[in-house]
Amino acid sequence: GESGVExxxxxxxxxxxxxxxxxxxxxxxxxxxxELMYQNLKLLIDPASLRDKDTLSxxxxxxxxxxxxxxxxxxxxxxxxxxxxxxxGRVIRDRKTIPIK
Numbered sequence: 581g582e583s584g585v586e587x588x589x590x591x592x593x594x595x596x597x598x599x600x601x602x603x604x605x606x607x608x609x610x611x612x613x614x615e616l617m618y619q620n621l622k623l624l625i626d627p628a629s630l631r632d633k634d635t636l637s638x639x640x641x642x643x644x645x646x647x648x649x650x651x652x653x654x655x656x657x658x659x660x661x662x663x664x665x666x667x668x669g670r671v672i673r674d675r676k677t678i679p680i681k
Contacts, residue, residue, distance in 0.1 A: 607638045
């Protein structure tokens with residue numbers, strides 16, 4: 581990447597982590613798709629790094645644990661305020677019967 585190799589590696593590791601967590605969370609709802617994705621991602625996982633020892637299938641893995649240290653209250657509050665503004669805008673539009681388009 582333009583920011584250097586270290587930044588590129590960090591971005592790829594983040595993407596991998598997100599895809600793996602997404603597979604774990606979506607497995608009960610889309611079992612075949614997530615199993616296919618996991619079988620491809622599994623090739624890049626060091627089995628010793630997993631706390632789940634049975635890595636044969638995505639359905640044998642536990643759901644990811646919440647990492648409280650990653651929660652940013654400032655960002656959560658900003659998003660909450662933004663959602664409130666959007667909702668208030670919709671209420672005003674509905675009261676004035678302004679069409680969406």
